[in-house]
Amino acid sequence: MKQQHSPIDGSQADVVLAGVEKRYGNTIALRSMDLSIERGELFALLGPSGCGKSTTLRLIAGFEQPSAGRVFVRGNDVTRIPSSKRNFGIVFQGFALFPHMTVAQNVGFGLRMRKLQKSEMKQRVMSALELVGLDHLADRYPRQLSGGQQQRAALARAIVIEPDVLVLDEPMSALDKILRDRMQVEIRRIQQRLKMTTILVTHDQEEALGMADRVGVLNGGRIEQVGTPRSIYETPRTTFVATFLGASNLLTGKVEGYDGAQAAISVAGRVISIPRGGLERGATVPLSLRPEKIRLCAHSPFMGKVKEMTYKGSTTYVEVDVNGVSFAISGDSAQIRGQHCEVGNLVGLEWDARDVVVLEDVAS
Amino acid sequence: MIPAYYKAPRTLLAILPLCFLALFFLVPVGYLFILSFVEGNAFGGAHWTFTTANYTGMLGDRFYIVIAVRTISISLIACVLNVILAFPVALFAARLQSVWKSVFLTIATVPLMVSNIVRAFGWVVILGRRGILNSVLQFFAPQMVLRQHLFSIQAICFGLLTITLPFTIMFLTNAVSGIDRKNIEAAESLGATRWGVFYHIILPLTKSALASGLMVVFFLTLSAYVTVTLLGGPRYKTLVGFIYDYSATLRWPQAAALSFVLLGIGLAFAGIVQLLVSERKK
Amino acid sequence: MRRMVLYSAVGISAFLTLVPIFLVLVQAFSAGEMLTFPLPGLSVKWFVRAYTVPEIRESFLFSVILAVVSSVFSVMLALCGALYVSRNGGVLSRLVTILALVPLVFPAFILGLALLFFFKAGGVNAKLGLLIAHIVISIPYAFRPLVEALKETPLSLEEAAQSLGAGPLSSFVLVTFPQIAAGVGTAWVFCFVVSFSELSATLFLAGPGAMTLPVELFSYLEFQGDQLVVAAASTAQVLLTLGMVFLGNRVFRRR
CATH class of the missing domain: 2.40.50.100 (RNA polymerase II/Efflux pump adaptor protein, barrel-sandwich hybrid domain)
Structure with missing residues (x-):
């Protein structure tokens, strides 16, 4: 395991943004961003609402295309590849569980799209559900689940396809404080067990500092600082980073x-x-x-x-x-x-x- | 506790519309039902003797079967065309921004406020012997023999779509707009193609709206007397045409029976649609 | 490719739903003597001619009066029902809801036939018959917006008024009604439009002295009357309807 991290280092990088920009008409959502996320790490994109973190996520996930720059995943240019071909597991804000499918059907959806055999599908769905501790609720519909259970189902749905990159978009925003603290620990545990490259998008500095290997602080469509939680907290580079993190x-x-x-x-x-x-x-x-x-x-x-x-x-x-x-x-x-x-x-x-x-x- | 003197006028609030609708909706329809089981006389009256002949007479007559099949086919064609057209329109409209979406919905529902007679007449203007279609055709091919485009199945279908499309578009646009955009993105990120997203996410989540849309279309087309008469002419009569003729020629029990046959067809369709929708849900 | 499919469906749908109406409006302003395309010139002479046809003039007037009167009655009846439904549960409430909404799905054509026989048996004259039919048919269009408007008005407002000493009637007039006035206005416009364009049931019930414009136009067309007169009368009808809806939107817009 590599312990030291440098901001841009191509060798181990799993996801690389090179000069990525996004404009909507005349407004610039994201200005020339360079970012490199390494294999197996949990990288948090932290910033207030409107800082461009959702845009960054949508570009990485392939829901939108950058106005300039390129996105690389494991060395391949995926800038023009649609989301459905990128093999990313995404946990959406509010979870976006399919309301007309059971938990098992939700989790199995990605495998069904990959045309897996029934038996293998069933087995992988069950093991993903076991991993998140939801195997006893496989036949429930999303509306019959509590917030925490929905969260677990969404996580299972994202990891069951064995994604190259796991993306968590404000995963805790729908949960209350106590549950949030517990899920932070749990998601971190699962992520480390699967050694999955993970991008966490959040506005909650405690969540970012507590879960991430490295944090990138965004402000006004620009990355202000990238570093370990400790380094950005103790040696902030800008006024914004100093005040946003506490x-x-x-x-x-x-x-x-x-x-x-x-x-x-x-x-x-x-x-x-x-x-x-x-x-x-x-x-x-x-x-x-x-x-x-x-x-x-x-x-x-x-x-x-x-x-x-x-x-x-x-x-x-x-x-x-x-x-x-x-x-x-x-x-x-x-x-x-x-x-x-x-x-x-x-x-x-x-x-x-x-x-x-x-x-x-x-x-x- | 609410005092009794205060409660009484409250109940009156319910009683008033209830009585009105019972007297002028339930009772007349019930009367029509009874009428369909009595023997008629030639003067618009009835011999009050029970008979099922008004129904059985139709069942045995090939003529009525042909008309019924034609009626049902036209309604089914209208349903299919509605779905084919309205779904893409709804997908298009659902992606519009909120201001444009409300502009779109306003424009799409304007035809609902225009009387059916005007909308049918619009097709007479287009398809009639001296209509716009012929003018255009004559302009491009002056030696062509002008045909009557009215009084055909196509003309009926056009007219029925004009009446029904606004409903299906409205229903489906609302339903598709109600789907969380994130659900669609989730499906995409899990590897679903555009068709996969439609089939696995959009269709199941809009099917109850689709079902109610189809039922409205079916009932509307089943009883679209004016449209069918103006655009189909005497050659393409449907069941409603005969109901009207019977009532005009004072054969009331037959008109009543035919009305309930029509209602029965509509209810059967509604039942089948409901069955399909709820079965897939399981 | 996908774009193409969407846009062509939108185009075809727009053509099917809007173009026929639009063409009627255009033809009404023709300066020619018959249906021609393109228009030989613009004029309003067909409106004048339509006006000089006594049947059309009278049926237009009758339609307006019928729509105004019937919509007032349907709004009042629907308001009674909506008030009860929004304040009470139970069987009666459900019964009112079902019965008030059923005419929406029940074919008006068959309802017209049923009412024809019923009125013949009861000796009800054509004018009253039409009034009743139009009330029944437009009640659902008033009931729905009224229930919605009332649901948005919390019961606590009325209770507050009553705790301050207002009786049931004055608390309704002074507190509840101003809250739902916009909803009542919208409901009335809906009912007016429904009655003004109603054709299916009216076909059976209209008669000499009680002829509505849509029925008059229908028989005019069936007996090969002058098409441009129909176009002009249709246009007058469409413009009046759209004008009502537009005004309704301006006047009764929600805050």
């Missing part, structure tokens, strides 16, 4: 100079050093600092007045004003109580230098 303190810093490999950057009237080169002296740079990376302490260069406190059970949310700059802090409730943190009190803030991330956006 709460973040977006700060503005000014590059004062260098101290060896450490850049000295002034924030809220104090100077901090960040292990980062290549920044122009005197430039204004956007910074991101996650609220949970900040700790409260008694003494620190960053002293501020507590403006607001919200108790949230295991964690407590604190807002501190340092020289007119507001910092959001989220920390362990017990630890925060230990710092005599109360609205109006003076507290100190500290963090590790490497937790401050310099974003690439042009400061606006």
